[in-house]
Amino acid sequence: MLSVSILTIGDEILIGQIINTNASWIAQKCLEVGATVVEHRVVGDSQNEIIDGVDDLLKKSDVVLITGGLGPTSDDLTKPTLAKYFQDTLIFNEEVLEWIKEFYKKRGINEVSERNRNLANLPSKCKPLKNEFGTAPGMLFEHNGKILVSMPGVPKEMKFIMETHILPLLKSKIVSEKKEAHIFVTLQTCGIPESVLADKLSGVESVLNGLNLAFLPSYKGVRLRIEAKGLPIDLAEHQIEQVKSFIYSKVGDYVYGEGEVTLAETVGKMLEERGETVAVAESCTGGLLGGEFTKISGSSKYFLGGIIAYSNEIKSVHLGVSTETLSKYGAVSQETAIEMAYNVRKKFNSTYGISITGIAGPTGGTPKKPVGTVWIGLSTPNETFAKLHQFGGDREINRERSVASALTMLFFLLKGLEL
Amino acid sequence: MLSVSILTIGDEILIGQIINTNASWIAQKCLEVGATVVEHRVVGDSQNEIIDGVDDLLKKSDVVLITGGLGPTSDDLTKPTLAKYFQDTLIFNEEVLEWIKEFYKKRGINEVSERNRNLANLPSKCKPLKNEFGTAPGMLFEHNGKILVSMPGVPKEMKFIMETHILPLLKSKIVSEKKEAHIFVTLQTCGIPESVLADKLSGVESVLNGLNLAFLPSYKGVRLRIEAKGLPIDLAEHQIEQVKSFIYSKVGDYVYGEGEVTLAETVGKMLEERGETVAVAESCTGGLLGGEFTKISGSSKYFLGGIIAYSNEIKSVHLGVSTETLSKYGAVSQETAIEMAYNVRKKFNSTYGISITGIAGPTGGTPKKPVGTVWIGLSTPNETFAKLHQFGGDREINRERSVASALTMLFFLLKGLEL
Numbered sequence: 008m009l010s011v012s013i014l015t016i017g018d019e020i021l022i023g024q025i026i027n028t029n030a031s032w033i034a035q036k037c038l039e040v041g042a043t044v045v046e047h048r049v050v051g052d053s054q055n056e057i058i059d060g061v062d063d064l065l066k067k068s069d070v071v072l073i074t075g076g077l078g079p080t081s082d083d084l085t086k087p088t089l090a091k092y093f094q095d096t097l098i099f100n101e102e103v104l105e106w107i108k109e110f111y112k113k114r115g116i117n118e119v120s121e122r123n124r125n126l127a128n129l130p131s132k133c134k135p136l137k138n139e140f141g142t143a144p145g146m147l148f149e150h151n152g153k154i155l156v157s158m159p160g161v162p163k164e165m166k167f168i169m170e171t172h173i174l175p176l177l178k179s180k181i182v183s184e185k186k187e188a189h190i191f192v193t194l195q196t197c198g199i200p201e202s203v204l205a206d207k208l209s210g211v212e213s214v215l216n217g218l219n220l221a222f223l224p225s226y227k228g229v230r231l232r233i234e235a236k237g238l239p240i241d242l243a244e245h246q247i248e249q250v251k252s253f254i255y256s257k258v259g260d261y262v263y264g265e266g267e268v269t270l271a272e273t274v275g276k277m278l279e280e281r282g283e284t285v286a287v288a289e290s291c292t293g294g295l296l297g298g299e300f301t302k303i304s305g306s307s308k309y310f311l312g313g314i315i316a317y318s319n320e321i322k323s324v325h326l327g328v329s330t331e332t333l334s335k336y337g338a339v340s341q342e343t344a345i346e347m348a349y350n351v352r353k354k355f356n357s358t359y360g361i362s363i364t365g366i367a368g369p370t371g372g373t374p375k376k377p378v379g380t381v382w383i384g385l386s387t388p389n390e391t392f393a394k395l396h397q398f399g400g401d402r403e404i405n406r407e408r409s410v411a412s413a414l415t416m417l418f419f420l421l422k423g424l425e426l
Numbered sequence: 427m428l429s430v431s432i433l434t435i436g437d438e439i440l441i442g443q444i445i446n447t448n449a450s451w452i453a454q455k456c457l458e459v460g461a462t463v464v465e466h467r468v469v470g471d472s473q474n475e476i477i478d479g480v481d482d483l484l485k486k487s488d489v490v491l492i493t494g495g496l497g498p499t500s501d502d503l504t505k506p507t508l509a510k511y512f513q514d515t516l517i518f519n520e521e522v523l524e525w526i527k528e529f530y531k532k533r534g535i536n537e538v539s540e541r542n543r544n545l546a547n548l549p550s551k552c553k554p555l556k557n558e559f560g561t562a563p564g565m566l567f568e569h570n571g572k573i574l575v576s577m578p579g580v581p582k583e584m585k586f587i588m589e590t591h592i593l594p595l596l597k598s599k600i601v602s603e604k605k606e607a608h609i610f611v612t613l614q615t616c617g618i619p620e621s622v623l624a625d626k627l628s629g630v631e632s633v634l635n636g637l638n639l640a641f642l643p644s645y646k647g648v649r650l651r652i653e654a655k656g657l658p659i660d661l662a663e664h665q666i667e668q669v670k671s672f673i674y675s676k677v678g679d680y681v682y683g684e685g686e687v688t689l690a691e692t693v694g695k696m697l698e699e700r701g702e703t704v705a706v707a708e709s710c711t712g713g714l715l716g717g718e719f720t721k722i723s724g725s726s727k728y729f730l731g732g733i734i735a736y737s738n739e740i741k742s743v744h745l746g747v748s749t750e751t752l753s754k755y756g757a758v759s760q761e762t763a764i765e766m767a768y769n770v771r772k773k774f775n776s777t778y779g780i781s782i783t784g785i786a787g788p789t790g791g792t793p794k795k796p797v798g799t800v801w802i803g804l805s806t807p808n809e810t811f812a813k814l815h816q817f818g819g820d821r822e823i824n825r826e827r828s829v830a831s832a833l834t835m836l837f838f839l840l841k842g843l844e845l
Binding site for chain 1: 437438439440441442443444445446447449450451452453454457463464465466467468469470475482582610612640642649651653706708710711712713714715716717719720721723724725726729730731732733734735736737739740744773774786787788789819820821822823825
């Protein structure tokens, strides 16, 4: 196997001001080409810590991918630190200067400042990697049969360098050296609790053949992750197919996708295939359900829009919820959810209308309607109904679970499953 | 200084399926009580990797905080691994069994399964830490003057154990042992580029006195982070105040908050103080601006709602954008943005109306209106206008930058700054 470790450099990540999304992106992409990820590590902007991390990770893995610490400001330490570690000196690279000039020229700037010229000073032993989205190039070192790559921390720049230079290199190494593969396949389910899923899948051991099946629950649903490690790639793929067939035969209805697909994406595709449309009426989620639908490019084919009815007045004036309903049952009620869903469908002339009204918290709860009480309504050309949820989490979780539950409800309806 | 390292255990994080938000939360909280974070590390569900990580981090730091690998399923390795590492044996803890029974009882379950009873089997040397939100207790080990804590990976459970048991312990250690503090203070700015900020703050060196000032740009704005390390806590706080005064005197207008405050929060507070309200009309952001406003508990005082006008028909029928405007100038135009902002303000009877219409990408761009072209409109009781942005990023970034720019526009208006 080709083993990869990921070293993230930067006080911002270390102190928690930025979440380390780079590491998870890199890990996913490395696995996709068949490499194994063995460790992530985050260290601060300190020469000793960087050297210590590099030294340790080069012992533990075939490839060390570093992000961060490459910009023009004085915090940026990676370059001199790597030069020191590899007992190298910085030399001025004319080709890299051309890249920097070209980068600025495209942005209408013809003068390169001294500080930015300095970015072309690179360790002599590294191969510079062109960065189309920034001025600091990546650096590739080969050292005692190991590979070390240093990339900027800006996600767009890092992703460009990974996709253009590094992932093809890793893939070719795996193929040419006939390395064993490490494959993960994930099936995404929704609307079925982990324990029920586990019951329905009892007996899966008989088809696992040494593969591993993990149940990964979250508020969006349970992910089923099949892992094959240490097998030749074709055998691994064959065995994974067998496990997948078993899962589909038992709980296929609840599987909304494989890999990184989102439920909104699947629901969107189903709507598009059926030539149907949806509109939303959101209270406590304030637009997040619309935001989730429109994350998908091309969603305008089935997502028409919606009304964010955060105040009661908007619910009645713009969404037509009767003031009687609001005063008799309250804004968070089955009746209000039903009127919201029905009315947004009628107003927007969509096939389906979805509504969300609830108490996200932390304030606003009562003994009868505690924080986390959320009604989700669904209106179709045939019927309109609403379901009660008691999430009981904190504000953000209640809002995100509301969005996930609304999408699950529409998914079940489109699949013809019992709601 | 009291140094902390964070060890995250779990294949899911290692392979990038889950982003490591626990580590950043833990880091922030440790800094708040005055500890220093020296490293984050992620390893897989493997006994050797866990032992290797624990051993290494116990050498590098005073405190090792571990999350993950504590549940009842067979993936969960942390407990036996720590027992092995500390040459300890598992013994059944009756008090912990009571906690587990209590947890289930609250949820109406009176029977504890064998699998869950097993959670009360703990290394004899650890102090169990009660977990009110789950069944697996935390474990505290003291070893050669170092502290090691193992917590579940579920964020809510980890946060409860940190806040109830660990943060008070760290704080008391720092105070009783008179450790030097490591303090970070962050000022958040918006609407001013890094280079302009740097120019306006030239001369800051004269007040830094050994403190560090970092410029941290993102698409939401530039954060200014002041760092004091290795000083007694009162001196550190005094020096930080001096740097803050300097920054406020030079660029105070652009500072919208300190610490973790969001721009939506600041803008919301300003609206609330003025007794003013806002409504939104969103096209390419599909509800994300409403989602950002309503992230704040209590936002119903100033955020009324909005219209998600994703299709042109909704823009004209429900938002009253004239069909002539749409056909003559297009949906992504100054004219459409102005009509959207004005009409949503009038329709919702709010003080301000904000509109966003743009080409988020990756498709839909033209030579005249490339991907990333976004018009943001703002309507006030006195005037309505729109500003053009050319973000040129990918879909998600264009949408998030649109939200940030819309909030910045309203912030500038409320502050009386030039737009």
